[in-house]
Amino acid sequence: MNQEITLSVADVLLVEDDVHTAKYIERFFKNSHVHITTATDGITGQNLATSHLWDCIILDRRLPGIDGLTILNKIRAANIQVPILFLTTMDGILDRVIGLRSGGDDYLVKPFALTELSARVESLIRRSKNLAKETRLLFADVEINLLTRQVCRAGSTLYIQPQELKLLEYFLRHPQVIFSREMLLQAVWNIDFPIRTNLVETHVSRLRERLGRDAPQLIHTVKRKGYILRNSET
Known part of the structure; x- marks a missing residue:
């Protein structure tokens, strides 16, 4: 029951320049309690990320215009504590360490299973909302x-x-x-x-x-x- 309430208000930003991957994710979440807004370049992604209160951001590392790490740094510099999940082909251990060390909350490597992406997003949102109840x-x-x-x-x-x-x-x-x-x-x-x-x-x-x-x-x-x-x- 609690999980359903959490998901019913979930507003997620997807910053992904691969149109096929973006559509793949959008279709999967279409009939769920997660609403996906997509940006296909870094500049649009950064503007959306810092101008709206999201429940979670799914962020690619390699993006046209502005890369994912720069967007993450801008988000954290603005003291925005939204959960951020990196979704990327950069699968090296150092890549993961840099992403997490920079302030990312989770890291999922492409190719990926949609069910795993969904579970990770739900977990990040649930954890974030539970923390928000405390002051x-x-x-x-x-x-x-x-x-x-x-x-x-x-x-x-x-x-x-x-x-x-x-x-x-x-x-x-x-x-x-x-x-x-x-x-x-x-x-x-x-x-x-x-x-x-x-x-x-x-x-x-x-x-x-x-x-x-x-x-x-x-x-x-x-x-x-x-x-x-x-x-x-x-």
Whole structure:
């Protein structure tokens, strides 16, 4: 029942320059609860993405006019937190890492199954709408405003990059839980395959800096296990 309500109001932007692929997706969703609006070039896609409140954006990486990563950066720079799913032929591990690290929420490689695309879109929309019901997350003296995406510590506003913010939000939603590097890669970056990267270590280090090296540490390293959000070292 909840899923049907979510889908009944879903307004999705598809930015895809391949007309056949766009029509393929449009036909699949035609009789569903998802309404698809299509842009076939980067400039139109960027204008639509930043001028309307979408429930989800399906975004190609390679586009005429403006590429998908540039559009993503413009969206995030405008503080628009719409879920974004990359749909692309760029299937390298580095391509996925760059897409997710830049602020994408999911990554699906062509050729693809429409049923999988649909399931991923539904999941992103459902997660986004569930988050929208909340207004803030709190732990110790750290607060995330889930509407404005603003982070404060002890009343002071902090500048947090989008992917760092996703990591911090995940920790705040699961305090006192030890997360391995692999668990964080899957939960925050949607990377569920073996990969050699210091993505987690780099973002944890940056996040600690953002939260203040002189302030009481909240994100702790647990030797040979991972990371945990807690008030003290003990």
